[in-house]
Amino acid sequence: MTAPQVELKNMTKRFGANLALNNVSLLIRSGTVHALLGENGAGKSTLVKCLVGFYHPDDGHIQVDGREHRLNSPKDADALGIGMVYQHFTLVPSMTVAQNLVVSGARLPAYINWQSELKRLAEVTKKLPFHVPLDVRVSQLSAGEKQKAEIVKQLYLGRKLLILDEPTSVLTPAEADEVLGYVRSLTRAGELSAVLISHKFHEVRRYADDVTVLRRGASVRTGAVANLSDDALAEAMIGEPVSKAVQHAPKLPPKSNIVLSMKQVSVNGDNGLPAVKDLSLEVREGEIVGIAGVSGNGQLELVETLMGQRDRSGAIAVSGVAFNGTRREIARLGVYGLPQEPLKNACIDRMSLAENLALRNFDRAPLCRGIAMNYGALTEQAAKLVKQFRVKAPGLTASMSALSGGNVQRAVLARELTQNVRLLIASNPTFGLDFVACEETYRRIVEARNGGAAVLLISEDLDELLGLVDRILVMSAGRIVHEVSADGADKRVIGKYMAGMKAA
Amino acid sequence: MDVTSIGWLTLPLAILGGAIRVSTPFIFVSIGELITEKSGRINLGLEGTLMLGAMAGYGVSYLSGSPWLGVLAAGLAGTTFGLLHGLLCSVKRVNDTAIGISLIVLGTGLAFFFGKPLIEPKAPALPSISLGFWSSMPQVRAALDVNALFFVGILLAFAVYVFLNRTGWGLMLRTVGDSEDAARALGFSVLRVRILATMAGGFLAGIGGSFLSLSYPGSWSEGLSSGQGIMAVALVIFARWRSINALGASLLFGGAGALGPALQGVGVTGYYYLFNAAPYILTLAIMVASTSRAAPFADAPGELKLHR
Structure with missing residues (x-):
């Protein structure tokens, strides 16, 4: 045949x-x-x-x-x-x-x-x-x-x-x-x-x-x-003529303040084997650092560790203060995140849009009074965010799962980026999103950077990284194996490091 | 030879004999559970199946006069319960753990209900094979008087090993248990395989139950089982879903279970109940030791979703 x-x-x-x-x-x-x-x-x-x-x-x-x-x-x-x-x-x-x-x-x-x-x-x-x-x-x-x-x-x-x-x-x-x-x-x-x-x-x-x-x-x-x-x-x-990709704001020289510092961090994967090995890195104020790598090389574990979801050895500090991902530290140090598959990893799908928009601050005034929630303030905040980020939804009380993928992402962007962000951790933030939602996500990330936040962007899409970041780290088998500034980056060289080979 | 001259041997002999006797139901139930779990489902109801098997086996042996017919009847009763579990769990949004627990209650209840008239009569027991014929010592003979089902159990462990690793159906079973997506892509009927695997598990658990009532001297009572059906679930995890390991683990548990009676036999009567609790303490200790977060479970069926 x-x-x-x-x-x-x-x-x-x-x-x-x-x-x-x-x-x-x-x-x-x-x-x-x-x-x-x-x-x-x-x-x-x-x-x-x-x-x-x-x-x-x-x-x-x-x-x-x-x-x-x-x-x-x-x-x-x-x-x-x-x-x-x-x-x-x-x-x-x-x-x-x-x-x-x-x-x-x-x-x-x-x-x-x-x-x-x-x-x-x-x-x-x-x-x-x-x-x-x-x-x-x-x-x-x-x-x-x-x-x-x-x-x-x-x-x-x-x-x-x-x-x-x-x-x-x-x-x-x-x-x-x-x-x-x-x-x-x-x-x-x-x-x-x-x-x-x-x-x-x-x-x-x-x-x-x-x-x-x-x-x-x-x-x-x-x-x-x-x-x-x-x-x-x-x-x-x-379905419409494309405007040329959004021009990202000109890259500024990063400031010298180190926001995120990881020193010799090791993390085990679900199977009990080491997934992140002895990893050290720094991200400065006003800088987007990209982590490139083929999926399954420890990126997921790294992100979960930074968000406080995983045990680790080694030191993580944010703005010089030890960071373990507790709710209090997150609020005080301004650590926020854009995980991949936001509906699954950043939302509670059966709660309403308004409630999901309040996940970061429902336990602080004005959203709560003593132990009671102030639903008026919660709705008011949601209405404001929905308008500002143009989230399209059947209503503020609609369950999160009723929103389209792009609108879930807009809601998460609204919730995370309207906080006082000092460090933003984005993990494959555009995975599964449509064109328009991707562009919007990129624009918001760059805005956060321009506003002085330090951004760690983990992505499997090399083109996405090269278009956004100031500096690229390549992760392979749980380690950072290569570092290059975005201006001098060569896709083929990065690809070789991604594959675990030394560049010729 | 003088009986007292083997005094130092009495304890290990008693433990060995006890281990063989106590381990037999463990072997059947744990290997049955292993087959079910390899298909991606957990049947927690085997305790009920065990009791039902013990009752049915005893009853049929009494009525027919053949203990082996009793064993078969026990297996069939277990198969029916397996089918029930399999069918109920195939309904959407039904949880196999909850069904299992309700089947414990149902099986035990049915066994007590139908077993009432069986407490008095004496049914023919299963034959045993004398491995102690070479010795003139009654203790040695008693310890090595091994029930025929024990040998069936050993053969079973090896047969299941061959089935899982060297037959097409075995690979199909493992595929269904490890990745439902893969099984569907290959065109396997996931539900059918799971129901059949649960039925096979029930069959073996029923046979394990018949051992409780039909091994020497043989009797039916409501206190026959001491949680073997539940501990088998722990045994399977301890055995890392490998049938030969399950055989070894059953022997180990059997030995621990024989510790109390054996010590009593040599005159150590203190702490009797504490020693009787040995298998349970062992269960706890082993579970804690073997389910560490750091140890990879290479053979754990993926569909059981044991990694959170």
């Missing part, structure tokens, strides 16, 4: 009143990489989940090599050679790579003779350009290795249409090139067709032949990548 041609025709899918896919058609030509471009919630995932049999479209047809098929379950997609590499990996963490390969096979073997099985697997995987250890537990692999193992699994299963869901979010630039370059060479050789879900233009331009842009569940633009300019793609994606 060679690379299939797959066509989706007039796909429509509703979730309740929400129209997730509206009459979308897509042609994946044999032996090509077809990119699906769109913001979060545009319907990319829904579309491909129909293609792998996870969802059943309300209307529409799927044709493989001209023959119509109904996909009732992932097994039907299997039989057609359609496979997907999910963003959240679907390898079984406590099993070895070899066990994962065996359990994913179409027919489960009754008894497994591991000696001959391992020999066979080694034979199969030998032809691949990258090496994945077979007898190591998946939980011990890095994110990049997991991604490769997923792709190995798909190829081992003989998949002919490979769907990659934002594959580069967990890879270093070099790893991305290795993995996607390989997929591309397979499609060129006519052995594979592929769908690449992405929201990065340069990735689409580099690895895809065709592109389809989705917006609000509809296909708004499709064609060969070579015929479409970045501006045209961006316009299709957000």
Whole structure:
């Protein structure tokens, strides 16, 4: 079997009143990489989940090599050679790579003779350009290795249409090139067709032949990548001509006052193994320091430690005072944060918008009198913040979970940045946000910096960091392995450090 | 040979014999629980299943005259309870811990209710195998008079090891228990696997219960179980979800449980109740020692969500 041609025709899918896919058609030509471009919630995932049999479209047809098929379950997609590499990996963490390969096979073997099985697997995987250890537990692999193992699994299963869901979010630039370059060479050789879900233009331009842009569940633009300019793609994606990116205020020379100082901080991860090792860093007043790194290299643990959610060894001081993340210290020293996935990590989703806006100061006057809450003052504060930050919500008493992702972020920005911020810790603050909300987040962070706050920005998006920060630290395997000022930063050099290699 | 000349041997022999006897129900219940937990669910109700199995096993053995039919009946009663747990937990927003606890009460209650007429009659007990035939000493013979189910339990531990590591179904079970997403992506039916695993766990727990009532000398009473069904949950964690470890852990607990009676047998009667509490103290100590925040649990099924 060679690379299939797959066509989706007039796909429509509703979730309740929400129209997730509206009459979308897509042609994946044999032996090509077809990119699906769109913001979060545009319907990319829904579309491909129909293609792998996870969802059943309300209307529409799927044709493989001209023959119509109904996909009732992932097994039907299997039989057609359609496979997907999910963003959240679907390898079984406590099993070895070899066990994962065996359990994913179409027919489960009754008894497994591991000696001959391992020999066979080694034979199969030998032809691949990258090496994945077979007898190591998946939980011990890095994110990049997991991604490769997923792709190995798909190829081992003989998949002919490979769907990659934002594959580069967990890879270093070099790893991305290795993995996607390989997929591309397979499609060129006519052995594979592929769908690449992405929201990065340069990735689409580099690895895809065709592109389809989705917006609000509809296909708004499709064609060969070579015929479409970045501006045209961006316009299709957000639905209006894009103004050039917000010009950040000119960078000021940082003042000399050290706001955050960490000395030889070590933290254990959830699995009990050290995740942050002997880490020291300083952030000065009026400076944005970025931490670059592939996810899973200790950034999450570092942030949780700074927010007082994790035990640690080593010293953390804010403005020269020891800091352990207690509520009193947070208020006194002005430490605030923008975590990733704000609805989950910075809000209580069943409480109202007004209550969420008061989480930082509900226990101080004027919001409380003695032990009683002053709901009048609470509502008044909420109304003011909502207006100032243009939060769109069904009402102040609406539960937080009723807000869209961008508006949750605006609410959190409003709550955190209207405090007396001395130190702002932002962790992937734009993850999953739409274009407009991203720009607003960037603007507010820069404003906080210009107002004299020290900002520590942890991000997996190197482009985001390079556009915002004054100084970049690269984190790998729990340590800071590289430091460079933003002006002198070279993406390739940073990428090498991210991958744990010394730059040549 | 003079009986008194083996006085120094009496205590270890008594503990060994006791360990074998006391550990047998632990082996069955803990391996049953292990299979259930490997599928990503916890069945806390095995204490109820154990009592139900003890009653059903005794009753059927009495009525049919065959203790092995009794064991089978106990297993089937346990399977039914496993099915009940599995089905109830498959309903949305139902919590497996709460269902488990209510099944303890239900199982024990049913066993007491149907067991009332069984307190008097004498049912045929399970055969035991004499490993002490070589010795002329009655203590040695008594200690090494091992119930047939004990050997079944040892075979079971190894069979489950092979099942989990060397069969396709075993890998499927582990997949379901470790990552529901992965299982769904592979097209496994998560609910079906979990219900079957809970039924298998119930079957083994029921058999463990039948040992309580059908091992020598054999009787049914309401005080038959002393919390083995609940402690098995702790045992599984202690055994790090490995069946061979569970066998060892059961023997260790059995030995601790035999300490009190053994000491009494050699005339140490003080602190009898304290020594009887040895397995429980051991449970606490082991749980504290083995669930440290720093120790990674490589084999813990991910879907149990033991890391907060």
